[in-house]
Amino acid sequence: MSELDVLIIGAGTAGQTAAFDLVAEGYSVAVVEKSGEPGGVCALHGCQAKKWFYELTEIVARSRHLHGLGITTSPSVSWQQVLEAKNNFTSQIPPNTVANLKGNGINYIEGEAVFADPDTVMINGTSYKPRFTIIATGAIPMPLPIEGNELLATSNDFLDLEKLPKRIVFIGGGFISFEFAHFAARLGANPEEVFILEAMDRPLGPFDTDMVEQLVKATRAEGIQVRTGISIQSIVREASGFRVNLSSGERIETDLVVHGAGRVANIDALNLQAGGITRNRRGIDVDSRMMTSNPKVFAVGDSAATLQLARVADREAQVAAASIVALDDQGPEPLLDYDAAPAVLFTYPMLGMVGKTEDELIKEGIKYWKSFDMELSWPTYQRIGMKHAAYKILVDDDSKILGAHILSDNATGLINTFKQAMLDSRNVTELHRANIMSPYPSRESDLIYMLAPLLD
Numbered sequence: 001m002s003e004l005d006v007l008i009i010g011a012g013t014a015g016q017t018a019a020f021d022l023v024a025e026g027y028s029v030a031v032v033e034k035s036g037e038p039g040g041v042c043a044l045h046g047c048q049a050k051k052w053f054y055e056l057t058e059i060v061a062r063s064r065h066l067h068g069l070g071i072t073t074s075p076s077v078s079w080q081q082v083l084e085a086k087n088n089f090t091s092q093i094p095p096n097t098v099a100n101l102k103g104n105g106i107n108y109i110e111g112e113a114v115f116a117d118p119d120t121v122m123i124n125g126t127s128y129k130p131r132f133t134i135i136a137t138g139a140i141p142m143p144l145p146i147e148g149n150e151l152l153a154t155s156n157d158f159l160d161l162e163k164l165p166k167r168i169v170f171i172g173g174g175f176i177s178f179e180f181a182h183f184a185a186r187l188g189a190n191p192e193e194v195f196i197l198e199a200m201d202r203p204l205g206p207f208d209t210d211m212v213e214q215l216v217k218a219t220r221a222e223g224i225q226v227r228t229g230i231s232i233q234s235i236v237r238e239a240s241g242f243r244v245n246l247s248s249g250e251r252i253e254t255d256l257v258v259h260g261a262g263r264v265a266n267i268d269a270l271n272l273q274a275g276g277i278t279r280n281r282r283g284i285d286v287d288s289r290m291m292t293s294n295p296k297v298f299a300v301g302d303s304a305a306t307l308q309l310a311r312v313a314d315r316e317a318q319v320a321a322a323s324i325v326a327l328d329d330q331g332p333e334p335l336l337d338y339d340a341a342p343a344v345l346f347t348y349p350m351l352g353m354v355g356k357t358e359d360e361l362i363k364e365g366i367k368y369w370k371s372f373d374m375e376l377s378w379p380t381y382q383r384i385g386m387k388h389a390a391y392k393i394l395v396d397d398d399s400k401i402l403g404a405h406i407l408s409d410n411a412t413g414l415i416n417t418f419k420q421a422m423l424d425s426r427n428v429t430e431l432h433r434a435n436i437m438s439p440y441p442s443r444e445s446d447l448i449y450m451l452a453p454l455l456d
Contacts, residue, residue, distance in 0.1 A: 004028055006324065007121055007128055009113045009270070010136035011097055012040020014301035014313035018134050019106050021321035030107040030130075032123050038108075039093035041138050041302075042310040045156040052086035053159070053183045054346045060186040061222075061348040062409070065385035079164045079188050086159065115275030118294050132296055132324050135270065135277075135284060136317065139263035139302035144171065148235030151242060152259040155180065165255030167193040169244050171232065172261025173203025175345060178215070180258065181224050182347040191223030195252060196260070197230040197244070206343065208357040208392055208405045214374050215351050215407055218388035265303045280305055288335040290320040298323065312341050340422040342415045349386060352411030354419045355403035358394060368394045368402055371453040380446050384409065391450050393418075399427040399454065410443040417447060428454045 006022050008015045011033035023029045037044060056077060063074050101108045111124040121128045141154050155176045168184050170177035177196045185191040196203065196219075203226065204212045216226050231247035241255040265283035272278075276294040278285045283305035290298045298320040301313030315336065322334040342354040361368045374390040381389045386409060394403040404418035421431045432451040438444040 004030055004128060004130040006030075006132045006134060007032065007113070007130035008134045008136060009121075010040070010138060010301075010303070011035075011038035011101070011108070012136060012138050012301065012313075013042050013310055014138075014317040015040070015134070015136035016097065016101065017314045017317035018136065018300065018321045019101060020104060021318055022324065023104055023106055025321075025325050027324075028107075029105075030109055030128075031101055032109040032111055032113045034110070034112040036110075037094045038110075039090075039097040041156075042313075043093045044090050045159055047310045049086055049090055049159050050179065050183075050346065052082055052089065053187065054179070056082050057183050057186045058348055058409070061182075062384060064186075067385070069383070069385050077187050080162070082187070083160075083162070112269065114269065115271045115277070117274055118276040119296065121275075132298065134317070134320050135267070135292075135297065135299040135303050136301050136313075137266045137270070137303045139308060140266045141259045142262045142264045144259065144261055146171070146232050146235060148237075149259075151235050151237055152257055154259055158256075158258050161256075164188040165241075166190045167241065167254040167256070169195045169197060169242075169252055169254045169257045170260040171197055171257060172259070173198030173200070173226070173228065174260055174262050175204075176262075177258070177260030178204065178219065179346050180260065182219070182222070185222050185224050186348070192225065193254070194223070195225045195227065195244075195254070197232065197246075198226075198228045199230055199232075201228055203228060204345070204351075206357075207345070207351060207353055208403075209359055210372070210374070210392060211351055211353070211390060211405045211407055214388050214390045215345075215347065215349070218349060218407070219347070221388070263302065263308065265305070267303050288319075288337075289323040289333055290316050290336065291323060307338060307341055307343075309341065309343060312338070340419050342419045344412050344415060349389060349407050349409050350411035352406045352408075352415035353404065354415050355401060355422060356394060357403060357405070358392065361394060361402060366396070366402070368396060369399075369454060370394050371450055378446060378449065380441060380443060381408075393428075393450055393454060395428055395454055399429060399456070400425060401428070401431075408443060414443060414447065417444070429456065 005027040006029045008019050008031045011031050019029050019031050063071050098108050114122045116122050181194050181196050185194050233245045233247045236243045242257050244252040278293040284299035286299050286304045290300050292299050300316035300320050302308045319334045319336045326333050345351040372392040376389040390407040392405040396402050401422045406414045435447045
């Protein structure tokens with residue numbers, strides 16, 4: 001290709017976002033993807049795909065909580081039906097991805113991209129010398145130093161199971177393990193034989209300690225076995241399934257062992273060193289413009305050493321595209337601020353957060369004020385039989401939101417309100433006043449109770 005402004009490596013959500021933004025600005029753009037299923041993990045095997053299971057999980061969990069409050073029989077569920085519905089959705093993503101790219105004048109290349117030097121990328125034996133390159137290759141499961149690790153199922157495998165096993169062990173106490181354990185316990189597995197095994201003293205490291213403690217209580221109340229401080233010696237295949245051998249000598253017999261210990265940037269095959277691109281253990285080093293150590297190369301999404309969240313990846317892609325335009329036009333450089341990036345764990349109840357945790361504020365020596373309560377007995381939660389709802393709101397001396405943490409059945413909506421308050425630099429008084437007229441009674445109207453202790 002003689003004239004190419006931008007080559008984008010990876011056809012996931014971040015790569016597509018950057019491609020569409022740049023072609024709209026008049027750039028010639030090509031997207032290269034080595035997978036036979038373009039579209040990215042989020043759409044095919046992650047955020048979108050898992051929601052088909054979550055929606056059903058929420059119905060079942062809510063019904064169980066309402067026993068004695070009007071529900072007498074829990075709904076029967078079909079794993080096969082939800083799997084078919086999910087597959088009907090995801091099967092359309094690869095062809096639609098290619099069609100949308102080509103329909104917008106973007107050249108789609110199937111192949112593996114490798115840097116030959118700081119200016120050259122090799123694809124299928126052909127040299128490309130784009131003016132700019134954007135790396136958007138996503139992430140893959142983290143390698144685990146466990147004997148028998150080749151027996152681990154991935155999150156992709158779990159979401160494609162033809163039948164849900166009764167016994168499941170999840171290795172690691174991160175997003176995947178907690179979400180999928182909640183799915184399994186509500187959709188057909190034996191809850192008491194669903195294990196989450198975490199090596200550290202506490203699971204879910206990025207979340208607030210108090211809120212995680214409360215979620216673990218809620219998880220154990222469903223029968224799920226959450227174990228911390230666990231060292232796994234080996235995983236062995238048996239005639240009846242698998243055996244997980246712990247260093248303590250304990251053995252756990254199970255039908256399936258799932259890798260839920262996190263993901264790492266999928267960048268090893270790119271030959272970054274030849275491209276003059278530095279990296280660390282979390283991913284490619286980038287600045288606030290998403291520029292790498294090679295000023296012609298940008299990295300976005302899970303390939304960069306930033307937050308591994310789908311919408312963050314999209315925003316990073318927008319910033320990278322705008323940075324390229326700014327370099328050409330000598331315009332103002334766009335900068336990315338992660339302070340108001342929300343994260344939600346799709347368990348039941350959901351755990352949502354935005355901003356700093358209390359532990360982070362203490363470590364950084366930042367003065368703060370907080371409103372905090374657990375096991376809320378507000379009518380909102382009495383009506384649905386939820387016993388572990390909780391919240392924590394952290395503010396500075398100017399009553400601006402430093403962090404918000406919600407454990408509820410509508411954490412997405414509540415956290416989004418706090419995210420917007422942070423973006424708009426609203427103080428607690430303004431936020432309280434704005435929510436007094438929320439639809440009542442609702443989760444949203446409960447915000448004023450959370451905020452009331454922080455009012456001047």
